[in-house]
Amino acid sequence: MIEFADVHVRLGGRDVLRGVTARLPERRVGVVGANGSGKSTLARLINGLALPTSGGVTVLGLDTRRHAAKIRRGVGFLFTDPDAQIVMPTVAEDVAFSLRRKGLEREEVARRVHEALAAYGLDGHADHPAHHLSGGQKQLLALCSVMVLQPDILVMDEPTTLLDLRHSRQVAEVLRGLPQQVVAVSHDLPLLADFDRVLVLDEGRIVADGGPDEAIGHYRKMMR
Numbered sequence: 001m002i003e004f005a006d007v008h009v010r011l012g013g014r015d016v017l018r019g020v021t022a023r024l025p026e027r028r029v030g031v032v033g034a035n036g037s038g039k040s041t042l043a044r045l046i047n048g049l050a051l052p053t054s055g056g057v058t059v060l061g062l063d064t065r066r067h068a069a070k071i072r073r074g075v076g077f078l079f080t081d082p083d084a085q086i087v088m089p090t091v092a093e094d095v096a097f098s099l100r101r102k103g104l105e106r107e108e109v110a111r112r113v114h115e116a117l118a119a120y121g122l123d124g125h126a127d128h129p130a131h132h133l134s135g136g137q138k139q140l141l142a143l144c145s146v147m148v149l150q151p152d153i154l155v156m157d158e159p160t161t162l163l164d165l166r167h168s169r170q171v172a173e174v175l176r177g178l179p180q181q182v183v184a185v186s187h188d189l190p191l192l193a194d195f196d197r198v199l200v201l202d203e204g205r206i207v208a209d210g211g212p213d214e215a216i217g218h219y220r221k222m223m224r
């Protein structure tokens with residue numbers, strides 16, 4: 001469960017979010033809106049990467065202002081650019097990196113890495129240099145490295161921007177099967193078409209909120 005209570009965010013003298021209130025119990029929530037409407041800031045609030053100037057954000061029952069470290073352990077965050085997230089030389093090492101930091105035994109790490117790579121269609125690339133993967137494969141690797149930690153919530157900021165149609169569909173398929181709550185900021189409207197709920201932001205406010213047909217319809221009209 002994610003809850004925004006009258007959240008205002010002011011950055012560099014600008015009101016980026018202006019009174020956002022929403023309770024989000026749904027499993028898959030999309031966020032759309034024009035460039036600069038505050039979507040990334042909203043996403044970053046969920047794991048405490050951004051903090052409200054006033055109002056509050058509660059995630060997994062905790063206030064993000066007071067429990068940032070604990071919330072970050074429970075909230076996986078996927079950035080648009082996978083290069084920002086890939087930290088180790090090979091594909092398998094990248095997935096293993098965060099598991100090792102958790103102090104898991106070597107054999108347990110190897111088992112989980114193997115399973116995770118297979119789930120994301122990357123098992124044939126385990127020993128390849130991560131930076132030699134295609135953009136789409138890198139995005140899948142970044143997602144795999146986040147999900148191997150089994151977060152309670154996955155937040156994605158424009159996860160399909162760099163992907164071709166096939167890889168976008170693959171990511172959509174992966175999201176469909178995840179048991180976790182997913183919040184996806186995206187300009188990729190087909191990705192959100194079967195989400196449970198979509199929020200439309202405009203100039204830092206939620207201006208539409210509902211099922212994908214209704215909310216995306218509103219967004220399309222706004223952008224005419």
Ligand SMILES: Nc1ncnc2c1ncn2[C@@H]1O[C@H](COP(=O)(O)OP(=O)(O)OP(=O)(O)O)[C@@H](O)[C@H]1O
Pocket residue numbers: 011012013014016033034035036037038039040041042
């Ligand atoms: N750290 C910051 N300092 C000053 N202004 C900021 C900062 N971060 C974001 N902004 C401004 O806040 C506004 C909203 O930014 P945000 O990235 O949340 O929008 P967005 O809806 O995700 O946009 P896009 O679709 O282009 O990614 C923008 O005008 C941006 O320039």
